[in-house]
Amino acid sequence: MAPEKKIPMRQCLGCREMKPKADLIRIVRSPEGSVSMDLKGRAPGRGAYLCRNADCLKRAIKGRALERVFSVKIDNAIAEALQQEMEEQP
Numbered sequence: 001m002a003p004e005k006k007i008p009m010r011q012c013l014g015c016r017e018m019k020p021k022a023d024l025i026r027i028v029r030s031p032e033g034s035v036s037m038d039l040k041g042r043a044p045g046r047g048a049y050l051c052r053n054a055d056c057l058k059r060a061i062k063g064r065a066l067e068r069v070f071s072v073k074i075d076n077a078i079a080e081a082l083q084q085e086m087e088e089q090p
Helices: 054-062 065-070 078-086
Strands: 009-011 018-019 024-031 035-038 045-052
Touching: 018 054, 035 078, 045 065, 054 065, 054 078
Parallel strands: none
Antiparallel strands: 009 018, 024 035, 024 045
16 A cells, blocks of 8 residues: 655645645745746745635735745735736636
8 A cells, every 4th residue: 555645735824724735826036036926836936825815815915924924025016916916816
C-alpha cells in the first residue's frame, strides 16, 4: 500500500484559516518591489496566500496584513489593481 500524498497547506492572510495551497491565490512582491497576483504560483519573490474571494483580500488590506508580510506600503492603486485581478478570476 502506497503512503498517502501530503497536501501542502497554507494560511490565508484574510480569514487566517489553513487551506490546501491549490485552493488559494498567491500574492507576490517581486524583487523590484511591485505587488501583484501570481496565478501560476511560480513568480520569483516573496509570496503570501489569500482565499479566492474578495472579502479575504479586503480584510488583508484593511488589517494591513499584506503590508506586514511584504514590508511595503500598499496604496490605493495597488489595492484596486489586486481587487480587479481578483474579480477577473473564474
